[in-house]
Amino acid sequence: MTSHKRSDGCFDDETQRAATIPGSRSYDLVSKAIGQTYLIDVAMPPVAKAATEHLPVVYVLDANGTFGIAAQTARLLQMGPYPLPPMLVVGIGYPANEASRLPGLRTRDLSPSVDKNYLARFRAAPAPWTLPPDIEPGGAEVFLNFIEHELKPFIAARYSVNPQDQTLIGMSLGGLFALYTLFYRPFAFNRYVAASPALWWDNRMLFKAEAELAARVQDLPANLFLSVGGLEEAHDAPSRMISNLYELDATLRQRRYPNLKVGFQVFPDETHMSVFPAALSRGLTAVFGGHGEVADWSRRLS
Numbered sequence: 001m002t003s004h005k006r007s008d009g010c011f012d013d014e015t016q017r018a019a020t021i022p023g024s025r026s027y028d029l030v031s032k033a034i035g036q037t038y039l040i041d042v043a044m045p046p047v048a049k050a051a052t053e054h055l056p057v058v059y060v061l062d063a064n065g066t067f068g069i070a071a072q073t074a075r076l077l078q079m080g081p082y083p084l085p086p087m088l089v090v091g092i093g094y095p096a097n098e099a100s101r102l103p104g105l106r107t108r109d110l111s112p113s114v115d116k117n118y119l120a121r122f123r124a125a126p127a128p129w130t131l132p133p134d135i136e137p138g139g140a141e142v143f144l145n146f147i148e149h150e151l152k153p154f155i156a157a158r159y160s161v162n163p164q165d166q167t168l169i170g171m172s173l174g175g176l177f178a179l180y181t182l183f184y185r186p187f188a189f190n191r192y193v194a195a196s197p198a199l200w201w202d203n204r205m206l207f208k209a210e211a212e213l214a215a216r217v218q219d220l221p222a223n224l225f226l227s228v229g230g231l232e233e234a235h236d237a238p239s240r241m242i243s244n245l246y247e248l249d250a251t252l253r254q255r256r257y258p259n260l261k262v263g264f265q266v267f268p269d270e271t272h273m274s275v276f277p278a279a280l281s282r283g284l285t286a287v288f289g290g291h292g293e294v295a296d297w298s299r300r301l302s
Contacts, residue, residue, distance in 0.1 A: 021071055028095065029154055031146045034139070036105070039063065039093040040151065042159070043071035045086035046078055056087045056165035057155060058284070059147065059189075061174035062106060063091025064099075066276065070169065073281050082291045084284060087167075088159055092151065103128055104135040110173040112140040112180045112209075115202040140180050148188060167191035167287060171276050173198050176206065179248075182222060183209040191223045193283035196232060196272055199244035207248070214255055221259035224252070225283040229270030242266060263287070 024043040031038060041063055045055065060070040070089055077084045094105055107122070114137050122131040131137075155161060168189045170178035175197030182192050183206065199206055213220070226249055232241040249264045263286035267278045285291065 021068060024071060027154075029151065031150055033142055033146050033150065034109075036109075037095055037098075038146075038151075039091075039095050040154070041067045041071075041091035041093065042155070043067075043074070043089040043091075045088070046075045047086060053086060054160050054162040056085060056167065057152075057161050058087050058089045058167040058169060059151075060089060060091045061110065061168075061170040061177060062172075063093030064102060066169075066171065066280075067091030067093065069277055070280060073277070074284060077281065077284055082294060084288045088155070088161060090151075090155055092147070100128065101132060101135070103130070104132045106173060107131060107137050108135050108139045109143040110140060110170070110177040111137040111201060112176070112184075113202045113205055114138045118201070140177055141184075143177070144181055144185060144188070148185075165190055167193070167284075169193040169195070169280065169283065170197070171195040171279070172272065173201075176201055179206055180209070182220075182224065183213045186213070186217070186220055186222060189222070191287035193225045193280070193287060194227075195276055195279035195283065196228045196241060197226070197245065198239075199248060200239045200241075204244065207251075210248070210251065218257075219259050220255070220257040223261045223263075223287040225263040225265075225279075225286040227265045227267060227275070227279040227283060229272055229275035230266050230268040231271045232275075235271060241272070263290075 021043060023046070024041060027040040027042070029038050029040050030036070058070070058074060060066050067089075070091065074084070074087060074089050078086055094102055098105060118137065119131065122129060123133070125131070152163070156163065166189045168178050168181060168191070170176070170193070172195070175194035176199065178192050178194040179197050181188050226245055228242050228245050230242070233243060249262060252260065252262050265282055267275050270278060
């Protein structure tokens, strides 16, 4: 075996190959509506015989950073001891050649409006957070149309899925997008996991959207899990990450929608950048029904 050291300090040898997640596939999907190529990653459930079932689909935003965690976490949760049903995990991300533009592209796709304060801050932000001049926020509606009218049919044409059992998971701006979808197009998904949602966006415009929804509907049939890291507001007080989420949770519970189930969790000692794995695991469990009446022994021993 021969090897040589690269300029980045790593070693190459003839036995190396690209790492992959077993049981997963990747596709390039060009959106006609947006003119953007998306990297779509799909993970099958861990039990092969389940592949013929009409599977629930879990769509995960920001898949360049979240798909691996989501795919493996979902598989572990499907294997017990209180297993979730077999499911298909679909990650929505961007091709590798778009890596330098990823912060801007996700801002365009996941934000529901133009936030002038955000623009002023991130047009001048250092790399990699710079918002390029050719990218404008506010594309959430077009991006949601892509998911509904292009991506969902693409997945349904290739896998046996249940169109009546669809979950959307988003973190940060992705959490904002998940709640935007719930409030503007509530029947697009059955289950929503909104982790550390950016409720501060555009002067808290999503609170207005929720109030407008409440004025026109009597019910909101969905399972929703809200979460945030316990250190997020200490790190970024103006964004009120925890306070805003408490307010939204209280507002939704006061609506008393007959078929809206809301779970809420603040994860102690977690920051905005560390909380996602916990939020994902707890969120999937919550929106798929929880652990039932199983006793939590940590409470007994405390």
